[in-house]
Structures are given as C-alpha cells and as structure tokens.
Amino acid sequence: xxxQPKYNIGLVIxxxxxxxDITGPHQVFSFVREARVHMLWKNLEPxxxxxGLTILPTTTFNECPQLDVxxxxxxxxxxxxxxxxxxxxxxxxxxxETAKYITSVCTxxxxxxxxxxxxxxxxxxxxxxxEYLAILDVEVGTERxxxxxxxxxxxxxxxxxxxxxxxxxxxxxxxxxxxxxxMLEYNPAPPFDAGSPEKxxxxxxxxxxxxxxxxxxxxxxxxxxxxxxxxx
Amino acid sequence: xxxQPKYNIGLVIxxxxxxxDITGPHQVFSFVREARVHMLWKNLEPxxxxxGLTILPTTTFNECPQLDVxxxxxxxxxxxxxxxxxxxxxxxxxxxETAKYITSVCTxxxxxxxxxxxxxxxxxxxxxxxEYLAILDVEVGTERxxxxxxxxxxxxxxxxxxxxxxxxxxxxxxxxxxxxxxMLEYNPAPPFDAGSPEKxxxxxxxxxxxxxxxxxxxxxxxxxxxxxxxxx
Numbered sequence: 001x002x003x004q005p006k007y008n009i010g011l012v013i014x015x016x017x018x019x020x021d022i023t024g025p026h027q028v029f030s031f032v033r034e035a036r037v038h039m040l041w042k043n044l045e046p047x048x049x050x051x052g053l054t055i056l057p058t059t060t061f062n063e064c065p066q067l068d069v070x071x072x073x074x075x076x077x078x079x080x081x082x083x084x085x086x087x088x089x090x091x092x093x094x095x096x097e098t099a100k101y102i103t104s105v106c107t108x109x110x111x112x113x114x115x116x117x118x119x120x121x122x123x124x125x126x127x128x129x130x131e132y133l134a135i136l137d138v139e140v141g142t143e144r145x146x147x148x149x150x151x152x153x154x155x156x157x158x159x160x161x162x163x164x165x166x167x168x169x170x171x172x173x174x175x176x177x178x179x180x181x182x183m184l185e186y187n188p189a190p191p192f193d194a195g196s197p198e199k200x201x202x203x204x205x206x207x208x209x210x211x212x213x214x215x216x217x218x219x220x221x222x223x224x225x226x227x228x229x230x231x232x
Numbered sequence: 233x234x235x236q237p238k239y240n241i242g243l244v245i246x247x248x249x250x251x252x253d254i255t256g257p258h259q260v261f262s263f264v265r266e267a268r269v270h271m272l273w274k275n276l277e278p279x280x281x282x283x284g285l286t287i288l289p290t291t292t293f294n295e296c297p298q299l300d301v302x303x304x305x306x307x308x309x310x311x312x313x314x315x316x317x318x319x320x321x322x323x324x325x326x327x328x329e330t331a332k333y334i335t336s337v338c339t340x341x342x343x344x345x346x347x348x349x350x351x352x353x354x355x356x357x358x359x360x361x362x363e364y365l366a367i368l369d370v371e372v373g374t375e376r377x378x379x380x381x382x383x384x385x386x387x388x389x390x391x392x393x394x395x396x397x398x399x400x401x402x403x404x405x406x407x408x409x410x411x412x413x414x415m416l417e418y419n420p421a422p423p424f425d426a427g428s429p430e431k432x433x434x435x436x437x438x439x440x441x442x443x444x445x446x447x448x449x450x451x452x453x454x455x456x457x458x459x460x461x462x463x464x
C-alpha cells in the first residue's frame with residue numbers, strides 16, 4: 001500500500017448491517033495491491049452489525065477521498081432505517097458523481113435506490129426483498145451478480161464474494177481476480193443445496209417468509225415511503 | 233438470544249488473522265437461534281486483522297464460559313506468532329477439555345496443532361500451508377471441510393462458510409443448516425474457476441508461492457520450532 005493508491009475502494013458500514021455483505025468484499029478487495037480499502041461511516045465510533053459484530057470505521061464521510069468504487073451492504077431493520085438517512089444518501093450521491101463503479105450487496109441495493117442511484121438500471125437484491133426493489137422502479141435481476149453499465153450489484157449476503165471478484169476483474173483484469181480467488185481458496189462446496197428459493201423448495205421458503213413477516217412488513221412500509229419521495 | 237443459551241460458540245480472534253476465516257463462520261453461527269456467539273481475545277481491546285479490519289472482542293479468555301464449539305481462524309505472520317503464544321495455546325487446551333467440537337478454518341489448524349489438539353487426527357488447512365501441518369504430525373485432509381471425530385477443520389479462507397454450515401448441521405441438524413444457507417443465499421457462482429491449486433494451474437500456483445516466499449520460509453521455521461516443542 002502506498003500513500004497514493006491507484007484505487008480508493010470505499011465500503012460503507014452502518015448499524016444493523018449484515019456484516020458478511022461487506023466483510024466478504026473487504027477480504028477480496030484487501031488483496032488488490034494497488035488499492036486502499038476504506039471502511040466508511042459518519043464518524044470513527046464502533047459500528048455494530050445486526051449479528052453483534054462490532055467493526056471500527058477507518059475513514060469518515062467527511063474525510064473520504066474521491067472513491068473509484070463505492071459499495072453499500074444490506075441488512076434487516078438497519079437497512080430500512082438507512083434508506084431514510086439523509087446524511088448517508090447525500091454521501092452516496094456525492095461520491096457517485098465521480099466513482100467508477102457504484103455497487104451494493106444484498107439489500108444494499110434498496111439504499112442505492114433510495115439515493116436515486118438505480119433509476120433506469122437493472123440491479124440485484126437478496127431474494128426475500130426483490131419485490132421491494134421493484135417498487136423503487138428498479139429492474140430486478142436475479143443473477144448472482146448483476147452488471148448494468150457501472151452499477152454492479154450482488155444478490156444476498158454470500159454473493160458478496162462472487163461480487164468482489166467480479167468488481168476486481170472489471171477494475172484490474174481477470175488475472176488479478178483469479179489470483180485472489182486462489183489465495184482465498186474460493187472453491188465453494190456447500191454441504192447442502194438450499195441456497196436459493198428455487199433449490200430450497202416451497203416449504204422452507206414459506207417458513208422463512210413467515211418468520212421474517214415483521215421485517216417484510218416494515219420493508220414494505222419503508223419502500224412505499226421512499227418511493228413517494230423519489231417521485232417528488 | 234436468552235440469558236442461558238443452549239450453545240456457546242467461541243470464535244478466537246488475534247492480531248494479523250485473516251478476517252474472513254472468522255467473519256464467515258460468525259455470520260453463519262449468528263443465525264443459530266439457540267446460540268450465543270463470542271468473539272474471544274485476551275482483553276476487550278480492538279483486534280486488527282492482516283487486512284486492516286478492526287473488530288471488537290465481546291468476551292475475554294478469562295470470562296469465557298465453557299464452550300460447545302471453539303473455532304480458530306488462520307492468517308499469515310499473525311498466525312505464526314500465535315502458534316507460539318502460550319496464553320492462547322493454554323486457553324485452547326483448557327476449553328478443548330470440555331468443548332463438543334474443536335475447530336479451525338484455514339491455517340487456524342496450525343494453531344490447534346501447536347496446542348497439541350490435532351495429534352492423531354486428520355485436518356484441513358489452506359492449500360499453501362498443508363505441508364507445514366504435516367510436519368506437526370497431523371494427517372492432512374484436502375477436502376473443503378475435514379471431519380474427524382469432534383475435530384472439524386476447514387480449508388482456506390472462504391471454506392469458512394461451508395465449514396460453518398457443516399458445524400451447524402452437526403450441532404443442530406440439517407434443517408437448521410439449510411435454513412441458514414437459504415437466509416445467506418449461499419448459492420455460490422464464482423466468476424472464474426481458479427479456487428484450488430489444481431484448477432488454477434501451475435503458472436498461477438508458482439507465482440503465488442514465489443510472492444509468498446518470505447511468509448512460507450517463516451512458516452517453515454515456526455513449524456519446525458513448534459514440532460520440536462511438541463515432541464518434548
């Protein structure tokens with residue numbers, strides 16, 4: 001790492017995020033030799049994820065350099081609150097004016113959409129929340145990683161690793177991405193085949209929708225409120 | 233989470249670890265409803281990974297309850313230093329007397345071996361470090377997740393997600409593991425096929441060994457020193 005990195009990669013964090021949405025990409029990006037990776041928040045106070053993992057930011061919104069890549073993670077209630085966080089949305093808009101890639105993982109795309117950054121774009125989202133992204137006038141892609149011009153958006157949680165490698169290949173070329181894949185021994189072998197709603201089957205999907213009901217109702221309410229603001 | 237969780241799962245952290253080795257399993261375990269997940273260190277001061285991610289521990293070694301699962305992540309130079317950290321090794325030995333599962337991800341198995349906890353067992357390791365595990369008199373397994381009685385050890389870095397699901401299936405049953413896999417949308421789609429030395433090919437593997445040479449030399453020295461102590 002030099003004082004003047006070739007790339008500044010900014011990962012936004014916030015209370016209540018799903019941490020693997022951003023720790024996965026962070027691990028991938030940390031092996032890009034020419035990059036400095038920033039963990040961004042409003043201040044340098046610790047930020048606790050929905051799962052209780054507490055991370056220290058490295059850089060504040062105010063002190064953040066112009067980013068080449070900006071990435072927003074998803075989560076549950078914390079994500080819904082962040083969809084209405086004007087300071088966050090303003091920061092995302094401002095950085096997106098010059099960033100080479102504007103990106104998200106999981107329900108992070110709901111936050112990008114709330115900032116008006118996915119209007120007229122295709123984007124991905126956690127399978128349980130795709131319909132809310134559609135309400136925000138975004139064309140929903142169901143691929144693991146959705147690329148539409150300079151928007152690169154991953155599916156749910158673990159998609160952040162595939163996403164990270166895709167971003168590296170776009171930014172630095174395929175050789176860099178393959179080197180990092182080998183370093184991370186990313187040769188996945190899930191012990192079960194239940195990683196998508198199609199594969200998991202109706203029973204498991206319905207159980208999950210039922211147990212997530214309060215969150216999904218809150219998501220619908222927040223999405224409608226955000227959609228109304230975006231139309232204004 | 234209740235005051236008396238059914239399971240206490242302890243993830244050890246230390247300076248210079250590879251963070252995804254432990255943030256991956258942490259994300260998986262955080263969805264086990266009956267579990268409390270501890271981030272364990274000697275004190276509650278922030279711990280910074282090799283990649284510059286700073287995490288706050290939740291529980292000290294001294295205050296740690298009897299664990300059902302103990303897990304040790306790997307890393308580079310930080311892992312080699314930890315192989316010689318008597319306070320860490322003592323803690324691992326003590327918890328392992330009663331833990332149901334004694335586990336690691338990546339080069340974390342070198343630390344378990346240094347604590348004498350893999351003697352007579354098969355275990356996995358990051359592909360680049362397998363030969364060092366063998367020097368410590370451990371039978372090396374090349375599967376993504378190696379199970380030998382109550383030792384469950386994952387391969388390099390990203391194997392921690394597969395590993396986490398395997399541990400959950402052993403601890404709570406397959407249905408719990410499948411539910412978590414769906415929640416995490418763990419339906420991997422690596423953009424390249426370079427995630428193992430066999431798939432990546434000789435050129436990439438040799439490049440990586442060359443660039444890791446100082447680390448590999450240090451690993452050999454530390455492993456030999458540890459092996460000598462284990463024989464005594």
